[in-house]
Amino acid sequence: MSEPLRAGAHESLHTAGLKAALGRTGADLQPRWAPVEAAEQPRVLARHVASAVERALADRTPEQRVTLVNQLIEIAEQAPAETLQDRLEHLIALTREIGPGTWEVHAPITPLSDAALFTNAAGEPTLHTALQSELSSADRVDLLCAFIRWHGIRLLEQELDVLRERGVPFRVITTTYMGATEQRAVDELVRRHGAEMKVSYASATTRLHAKAWLFRRDTGFDTAFVGSSNLSRSALVDGLEWNVRLSSVATPELIRKFTSTFDTYWAAPDFVPYDPAVPADSERLATALHRHRRDGPALVPGGELRPYPHQDQILEALAAERTLHDRHRNLVIAATGTGKTVVAAFDYRRLRAEHPRLLFVAHRKEILDQSLRTYRNVLAEGAFGETYVGGDRPQRWNHVFASVQSLAAYGVENIPPDHFDVVVIDEFHHAEAATYRRLLDHLRPAELLGLTATPERSDGIDVRERYFDGRAAAELRLWDALSADLLVPFHYFGVADDVDLSGVEWKRGSYDVTTLDNLYTGNDARARKIIRETRSKVSDVTSMRALGFCVSVAHAEYMARVFTDAGIPSETVTGQTSREDRDGALRRLRAGEVNCLFAVDVFNEGLDVPEVDTVLLLRPTQSATVFLQQLGRGLRRAPGKAVLTVLDFIGQHRREFRFDLRFRALTGSSRTRVERDVEDGFPFLPSGSAMVLDPVARQIVLDNVRRRVHLSRTALVAEVRAHGESALGRYLHESGSELPDIYRGKGSWTALRREAGFPVPAPGPDEAALLRRLATLTHVDDRERAEVYARLADPSGPAYAELTDREQRLARMLFFQLWPGRGGFADYQAGFDHLRRHEAVCAEIRELVAYGLDQARHVPRSLGEGLQDVPLFSHARYRREEVLAALNWASLSRKASGHATGVVWAEDAGVDALFVNLHKTERDFSPTTMYRDFALQPDTFHWESQNAASPETGMGWRYLHHREEGTHVLLFVRDAPGDDIGAGAPFLCLGACEYVSHQGSKPIAITWKLRRAMPGETFRAARVVAS
Secondary structure (H helix, E strand, O other): OOOOOOOOEEEEEOEEEHHHHHHOOOOOOOOEEEOOOOOOOOOHHHHHHHHHHHHHHHOOHHHHHHHHHHHHHHOOOOOOHHHHHHEEEEEEEEEEEOOOOOOOOOOOOOOOOEEEOOOOOOOOOOOHHHHHHHHOOEEEEEEEEOOEHHHHHHOOHEEEEEHHHOOOEEEEEEEEEEHHOHHHHHHHHOOOOOOOOEOEEEEEHHHHEEEEEEEEEOOOOOOEEEEEEEEOOHHOOOOOOEEEEEEEOOHHHHHHHHHHHHHHHHHOOOOEOOOOHHHHHHHHHHHHHHHHOOOOOOOOOOOOOOOOOOHHHHHHHHHHHHHOOOOOOEEEEEEOOOOHHHHHHHHHHOOOOOOOOOOEEEHHHHHHHHHHHHHHHHHHHOOOOEOOOOOOOEEEEEEEEEEEHHHHOOOOHHHHOOOOOEEOOOOOHHHHHHHHHHHHHHOOOOOEEEEEEEOOOOOOOOOHHHOOOOOOOOEOOOHHHHOOOOOEEEEEEEEEEEEEEOOOEEEOEOOOOOHHHHHHHHOOHHHHHHHHHHHOOOOHHHHEEEEEEOOOOHHHHHHHHHHHHOOOOEEEEEEEOOOOHHHHHHHHHHHHOOOEEEEOOOOOOOOOOOOOEEEEOOOOOOOHHHHHHHHOOOOOOOOOOOOEEEEEEEEEEEOOOHHHHHHHHHOOOHHHHHHHHHHHHHHHHOOOOOEEEOHHHHHHHHHHHHHHHOOOHHHHHHHHHHOOOHHHHHHHHHHHHHHHHHHHHHHHHHHHHOOOOOOOOOOOOOHHHHHHHHHHOOOOOOHHHHHHHHHOOOOOOOOOOHHOHHHHHHHHHHHHHOOOOOOOOOOHHHHHHHHOOOHHHHHHHHHHHHHHHHHHOOOOOEEOOOOOOOOEEEEEEHHHHHHHHOOOOOOEEEEEOOOOEEEEOOOOOOOOEEEEEOOOOOOOOOOOOOOOOOEEEOOOOEEOOOOOOOOHHHHHHHOOOOOHOOOEEEEEOOOOOOOHHHHHHHHEEEEEEEEEEEOOOOOEEEEEOOOOOOOHHHHHHOOOOOO
């Protein structure tokens, strides 16, 4: 390595040669290092050795090569410059101090040395975020793209702006084929982003379909993307697009061919230079695009009458509410158009044998007719049910689909309270109306099911609190509905609006409305920015159909006036607007006579306007539910609607305001993941959707999210003190805090309450050590285990010897959770005697397992034949120590800690326990380790054995012949080794599985068949194809 190192992105192992080269590098370049992930070390080291071996072989004769290879089998040749230093790490960048003329270098999402296949799979970055991450370190960029569209460019505009600022050459080749390219998009690339453009006009002969990016780097780490994605919204983030990422390290020949082929195209006369400043060029392109243009794609239907995985998840949650928690008044929250009625129909199919009589209530005939068709299709009974609406009246009164008006006219009191076994109320947010209240007060069904998209009404009433003890049985995440293609994708743009809200009074969980009104109404600078950003982000405001959510009537009227004055016809609709005027405004919006309706206290509930394609969020919304309700007004599919554009105007906020809640609701991310989402540009959204924050908004959001995710101990103690003396579960419900807030960093509820000044029993002799272990009990979610753990944590609980054999196994599961290294006790009773000397610890254990059980969302089931004595359940969560104890592997003579392998052979139980991390590394995306263990179907799993396993001997033989051998295989999965609380995340038990087929040896790739299909959300996380 004699050449001096160049500034920019790198990915080089820290070798002796690199160390020497760094010593020759200028002092203005500072190296930045990153450890090599443990799961990736074998591949990284093998590639390093392979490179050295290839160079050594190149200068030898064939005979010498054979000799050398045979020698290498026994001992590796050592080249001094390739000798690794003590620390195994990569050089990932050489950077100068940030200042005028210099820019920060960011490593791409995919390691520079790796190749990868992007398919918009769950848990994989979207293509547009991968491209964003590549652009920041590129020194030259080439793009070959058949279609270029506005929606695609705007997703990359920030990165392309920086590209031009850095003076990076940017060459683009495109075509007029099919007229799919938008001239505005081509002009934007040239004028704003400095692209050098060439166009193929001979579409009928060349049929250029290639789509590829090449990122050249002075450091030599070139990368490229080749595949099916054009520069359009759908191609960059939509489903069923395949794109291969190439690397000059992993695929040097392909990079070289890419470069030479692109250069050949660039020099060919078929590709004509284009400059929008030249009238002849602009006219030629416009004419060619018009000639080739075709109609847009037909509307894709929103759903089918069968349960999607996310609907199965809701059905399982409903079953858990009834079976585990004995709750029979349940609410399902899901966006309009996502199949709530389908869920209700499948739910009734499960209940029907025991609870046959059904009443389905809605307020419109169209809803009732459609719902009846849905039930008939799900039940496969064309004559099922009868309607009670308009002139229709039921004859048998067994399965009635009735309007609330018809029931009121009939007289609710004339229906025996227990006549209907199952009552379903659609659009349950209407339940506060007098007609609904009379119905709900009178009827006493075995099962009540409410359906709504908008549980929080504009009058401040939350139907969850009023009718369902503050909880929803199931809430369909926006993420899931988008992944299932039930809703139109969204493009969210967060824009800083330069308004400081940090001094606005905070009342009852939100900003003071009067002060917000004064800040926003009449703020011409903010209004001009809103208009400017709307024109920038919306392709054509003259055809836009937008809703703007305002803080007050005055604010809505002001915005409508300034938009209209700017040439964007707009009107105002508020809670004071008459029904006739409101319907007229909606009619004009649909017809395109007005482009925007500014609303307050109206459109965040109960209105279905499928034509809306733009949402303007002009006021801060603390409630994640209301935030999603507002977005939901524009997510319905409609003909010609490709995407919902969302503009969120963001000011400087108080500490109490929480962006993490809305972004977690929007993205489906965990509390710690959301911080990385903001930092990385939200790379893991459902296909078709994208989120872009401008630099100022990004910093505001990031600072806000970090404050919450990394809540200081002092702030947490103050929050606990402010909520007064309360139980753990009540505090979490009322404060919005979560278990990780309390238990991360080895914290505890006992310590927090003691610091907050509440009376807590005196600490026992070993309290600090025991409290540090309580984070390992936050996952307990089956009743048998929770009850035994609680009894063992009761100072007056039973002795170990008094327990049944099964209960003793459960006791050992708790024992090894608290003392994975056995704790030095002579027997198990000594351990529990020691625990019971800690009154505060015991009380916290009882509270913690009770809370975990209350939050359970899966119905646990016995493992089945041959495993009845094992106290584990499918679809319950366990830590590794618990599993080892349940299988009689861990004992006082063999500790449960220190076992890190992915397979345990528990000979006493005759069980192979397979522990799977779906993501092997702490990085969110690693193309070399993600695709070894994955779900093929909800009941089928592909698993890769240890490298030492072969089909002929030992463990490999046992895997393939477990039925003949009389042994069992149990499968446990988790997303990653760590969770929001820390390392050692629990595994979900998928239960027993059976061998189906296998391929290969050392390792063996085995397909397993699960006795019980995995939960819907687990399947979505474990599969590797696009949703």
